[in-house]
Amino acid sequence: MWFAFFSSLLPAIRLYLLGFKVLLSQLLNQPLRLPVMPRQDGRVAIVTGGGRGIGYEVVRHLARLGAHVIIGGRDEQEGIAAIQRICEEDKEAKVEFRKLDLASLHSVRQFAQSFKERDLPLNILVNGAGVMLVPEGRTEDGFEQHFGVNYLGHFLLTWLLLDTLKDSGRCGYVSTVVNVSSSAHCIGEIKLNDLNCCQHYSAHAAYCNSKLAQLLFSSHLHQEMQRGRTPVRSCAVDPGMVDTALYCHLWTPLRMAQSLIARLLFRTPVEGAATVLSAALSPALDGDCRGGYWANGHREVTTPPSLDPQLQLSLWEISIQLLGLQ
Numbered sequence: 098m099w100f101a102f103f104s105s106l107l108p109a110i111r112l113y114l115l116g117f118k119v120l121l122s123q124l125l126n127q128p129l130r131l132p133v134m135p136r137q138d139g140r141v142a143i144v145t146g147g148g149r150g151i152g153y154e155v156v157r158h159l160a161r162l163g164a165h166v167i168i169g170g171r172d173e174q175e176g177i178a179a180i181q182r183i184c185e186e187d188k189e190a191k192v193e194f195r196k197l198d199l200a201s202l203h204s205v206r207q208f209a210q211s212f213k214e215r216d217l218p219l220n221i222l223v224n225g226a227g228v229m230l231v232p233e234g235r236t237e238d239g240f241e242q243h244f245g246v247n248y249l250g251h252f253l254l255t256w257l258l259l260d261t262l263k264d265s266g267r268c269g270y271v272s273t274v275v276n277v278s279s280s281a282h283c284i285g286e287i288k289l290n291d292l293n294c295c296q297h298y299s300a301h302a303a304y305c306n307s308k309l310a311q312l313l314f315s316s317h318l319h320q321e322m323q324r325g326r327t328p329v330r331s332c333a334v335d336p337g338m339v340d341t342a343l344y345c346h347l348w349t350p351l352r353m354a355q356s357l358i359a360r361l362l363f364r365t366p367v368e369g370a371a372t373v374l375s376a377a378l379s380p381a382l383d384g385d386c387r388g389g390y391w392a393n394g395h396r397e398v399t400t401p402p403s404l405d406p407q408l409q410l411s412l413w414e415i416s417i418q419l420l421g422l423q
Contacts, residue, residue, distance in 0.1 A: 108299045108302035108305065109299070111284045111301075112281060112284065112304075112305060115281065115283070115284055119280050120338055120362055123337055123338060123362070123363075123364060124362065126393060128337075128364055128368040128371065128393075129368070129371040129372055129394035130371070131158075131374060131375060134158075134162055134378050134381070135162070135378070135381045136162055136163050137159060137162040137163050137220075137378075137381070138162075138163035138164075140163075140164045140165070140218070140220040140270075141165045141166075141167070141217050141220055141221075141265075142156075142159050142165070142166045142219075142220060142221035142222070143166075143169055143212070143222050143223070143258070144156050144159070144166060144167070144168055144169065144223040144225055145169040145170065145197060145199065145224055145226040145251065145254070146169075146170060146226025146227065147168035147170060147179065147223075147225065148168055148170045148172060148175040148176040148179045148194070149175060149341070149342065150339070150341035150342060150366050150369075151225060151336055151339055151341060151366050151370045151373065152168075152225040152370075153179050153366065154366045154367050154369070154370035155225065155373050155374060156179065156183065156192060157182075158370065159374070159377075160183055160190040160192050161186075161190070163191075164220075165191040165217075166191065166192050166193075167192075167193055167195055168180070168192065168193070168194045168195070169195055169197035169208055169226070170194065170196075170197055170226065171196070171197065171199075173194060176194030180192045180193065195208055195211065195212070196208065197226075197254075199226055199246045199251065199254070200236040200237055200245055200250065201236065201237040202238050202249075202250070202253060203237070205253045205254050205257070206253070206257065208254070209253075209254060209257035209258055210257075212258070213258070213261060217261075218261070218268065219258055219262050219265050219272065220262075220269075220272050220273070221273050221275070221378075222254075222255060222258060222262065222272075222273070222274045222275070223373060223377060224254065224255065224274070224277060224311075225275075225373070226246070227246065227247045227277065227307075227343070228242055228243060228246050228247060228304075228343075229243075229343045230301060230304055231243065231300060232300065235293075236250075239293075240292075240293060241292070241293040241294050241298075241303055242303075243294075243300070243304050243306070244292055244293060244294070244306070244307050244310065246307075247304075247311060248307045248311055248314065248416075249416060249419065249420070251311070251314075252314055252416050252420070253420050253422075255274055255314075255318070259329070262274065263327050263328065263329055267328050270380045270381050271330050271380045271386045272328060272330070273330050273331075273376070273377050273380065274318065274329065274330070274331040274332070275331075275332055275333075275334055275373055275376050275377045276311045276314065276315040276331070276332070276333045277311075277333075277334050277373060278308045278311045278315070278334060278335055278390075279308045279336075280335050280337075281304060281305040282305065282308040282309040282311070282335075282399070282400070282403060283309075283400045283403075284305050285302075285305035285307070285308055285310075285402075286302070286305075286306055286309070286402075287306060287309055287313065287408060289411055289415060292415070292419075309403060312333045312390060312399065312403040313405075313408060313412050313413075314412065314413065314416070315331045315332060315333040315388065315390075316331075316388065316389075316403065316404065316409055317406075317409035317410065317412075317413050318331040319331035319388030319389075320406075320409075330380065330386050330388050331388050332376050332387075332388045332389055332390070332391055333389075333390050333391065334372050334373050334390075334392070335372070335390070335391065335397075336364070336369035336370070336372050336373060337364050337368075337369055337372070337392070337393070338362075338363050338364060339365070339368070340360065340365060341366055341369070372391055372392065372393060372394050375394045375395075376391040390403070
């Protein structure tokens with residue numbers, strides 16, 4: 098019993114210490130200010146979790162640049178409200194909502210199929226939806242929630258839309274996949290024989306592990322596209338500590354403290370979205386088609402496990418098996 102207690106306590110301590118370090122770094126560095134971005138007329142983007150927070154600001158900015166943006170999310174009312182706010186600012190905005198529940202592989206397949214039936218291009222895919230510190234539970238398909246929503250659902254979505262991304266990249270700018278990760282990946286661990294965190298479950302560890310999985314996927318996908326000389330780039334992004342609803346599952350006393358600190362010290366969703374946008378629009382801005390890990394508006398060196406080619410390949414192959422994509 099004591100071992101299980103400390104097994105869940107240690108990841109929490111490590112995550113909160115990391116959060117303090119990241120917050121201190123943010124206070125010492127000015128948030129990224131986006132340069133003037135090129136127009137995106139005629140281009141199509143999908144943003145998961147685009148109904149609120151960072152995702153909403155990404156959608157809003159892309160729409161202002163003339164892109165046709167599709168919000169993929171679970172909450173239809175939230176998505177429609179987001180569209181209304183964007184269209185009130187810009188009556189010419191091309192924004193729409195489509196139902197997407199990343200906790201359901203059936204929903205992900207339906208979303209991808211309905212999009213492909215429209216014969217639209219796909220130039221930018223932002224995998225931005227996510228959960229954090231949710232209580233232990235399983236998705237509709239039996240996967241641990243952080244692993245299933247943050248990582249596996251996005252893996253499947255990207256896989257199903259990859260042909261469209263490739264075709265669109267051949268018609269102009271390279272297509273881009275942006276995986277919104279977190280600095281929490283650096284204390285994550287991938288146990289290939291326990292991806293569902295069945296042994297000594299910790300929501301803190303599960304969250305960090307899912308963010309590391311996103312980086313491994315993003316890096317391997319980019320390398321696969323490079324080897325095939327395919328016009329698709331993949332990158333992972335850390336938006337920093339941002340004042341959003343992501344922290345709603347914190348223990349109540351911590352949630353109250355976080356809410357106060359966030360208003361004073363966290364980045365705003367607009368500031369958090371800046372790094373996502375800079376990574377997504379880099380090829381159109383300066384022709385930079387490299388992948389990598391982005392933080393504060395530029396590439397940063399990340400932890401050795403996320404660069405391990407064997408771990409990347411093993412997770413990739415296991416994910417394909419779990420999703421029945423062979």
